[in-house]
Amino acid sequence: MWKLIGKQRNVVSLRPTPPVITVSYSVLFLAAIVSILPFLYILSTSVKDTQSLFSYPPEWIPEQLFWGNYVKLFQETSFLNWTFNTIFIGLSITILKLIIDAMAAYSLAKLQFIGKHIISSTLLMAVAIPVAALIIPLFFIVRDMGLLNTYWALILPALANPLGIFLLRSFIVSLPDELIHSARLDGASEWRVFTQLILPLISSGLVVHAVFTFMLQYTNFLWPLVAIQTETRQVLTVGISSLKSNFVVDWGLISAASLLATIPITILFIALQRFFLAQSLSSALKG
């Protein structure tokens, strides 16, 4: 009885007290300001013309909103192409990667086959190699395959990144073997075990993997810079940075582009945040 009450006391004492709440909210508030300020700054810059950009004192909200940057972005640059390329390549990579990684993860986690150990340690070594070290050999390989300057040049190398296999494998390893045995005894083929049992049971892992893959691709800069030369085939990151390379830096234009570029990823994040914030929280709680 005493133990029980003691336990309840413990729980009560874990509940934050008013001063703790005040402090933590202040910290969160500060962090929010720090992260939102640059965003507001480019928002403000994107609706100013070049003259008022450097006016003193700086004004956050210009007296007259200037839409010229946006007009210029759509009329004089390949911004729409870049956006399409980025999303198309990002989605292709995400979908293909989910399929490949989930299958590889299942076989590494639950199937027995010759060479499994070697394959899995090779993959692990591949994770350890920094991307920068890969760029030059990758360039030659892709060039020799004749794929430079194509979508394939961006899609194929990304598929070879094994990190996602390990992420999904850890989800699959935690599923009890008996489930799989039971399904096999119930007459399920290996494909049905995979699609009807494994995939639904690791759906949260798949979402996490999908979001991270897409985000990583969305912000990828170095490799597209190397692999793509035609301006209309370029992705957003490289495209936007190319806007400043003409001796004069058009900050208004770049701000407008940057602002628009954040929209798709923000939508994705908001749509799925509940899902994978809860997921990382619950896996954190499980320890």
Place this chain on the structure above:
Amino acid sequence: MTEIAIEFRSVFKKFDDFVAIRNLNLLIRKQEFLVLLGPSGCGKSTILNLLAGIEDPTSGEIFVNGKLVNYLLPRYRNVAMVFQSYALYPHMTVAKNIEYPLKSDKGLSRNRDKITKMIAQAAELVDITDQLSKKPPALSGGQRQRVALARALVRDPEVFLMDEPLSNLDAQLRDTMRYHLINLHRKIGKATIYVTHDQQEAMTMADRIVVMNEGSAQQIGTPLEIYNSPVNKFVAGFVGHPRMNFLPGKSLGNRSVQVGEFKLTSSRDTGQKGTPLVVGLRPTDAKSKKGYNNVEGKITAREFTGTDTILTLSSGSIEGVRFRHIGGGSDIEGDTACFSYAPENVHIFNEDGKGRFS
């Protein structure tokens, strides 16, 4: 003529250096209800896994209906199994769980009405009809176990494998389920291997029992054989409640033994005069009056169980021997009591416990 459904022929299973199954030879008839009985870790589940194809034998052969199945994938073995851990599909409703094994039958999967009826029947049998739309995580342990049972019973397999399928049910429900399972078994007559560590459950349900210990089958026989003629100390001690008394003794030759100050005559061979051996006396075989083979002592404890009283006796050379006295009894601690044994109830074992005396 009795047909053989399953045969294990010199099957061994090792996990690294650990021998989980040691030289298993076992024939199971069609329509037989075979119970694997043994303490935790003796290899009961491993035997089921070998038959289901979840584990491969290290050596030896397994036959189902005369066909070697060592290399057959689990899904082609047509075996329905209730897992000790239930292994319910957590993302599917109870109804979907029960339906799952039916899905691989292409002809059936077009007949929606029939499937619904089969699910309802299986659910009815284990009394979970009102849980069909829930998912397993929302069920209690006993309910989950019943879903696992229903998922096995919905099929029409070659063999049923049940790994302690009633372990999580309350006493009353377990009794009804035992009765249902035996009835069902009589009706459909498929070979069934049923695992339990409850000797009473084994006794009431089995056609034959395999008593297991540390990976080897100690004795295979009908409940009566196992109870009346246990082949060694382990079997004798595992089957029957309260547990059999084991007393050290010495052969007097001519089927009689000296145990402490008592001389007992057995219907079993006792070997050469002077051989040390172990005498087994079941508390429940004791007659509470002086007779032929008498054991006498001071009562040191008494446990009243309702229909009878278990008395613990000690005498000069033997201590803590228990006897059943039918009824309440008026004996009190410190009194002297005397019990007698018919010769066929005096069991004789080797001193090392490894076998029956012969």
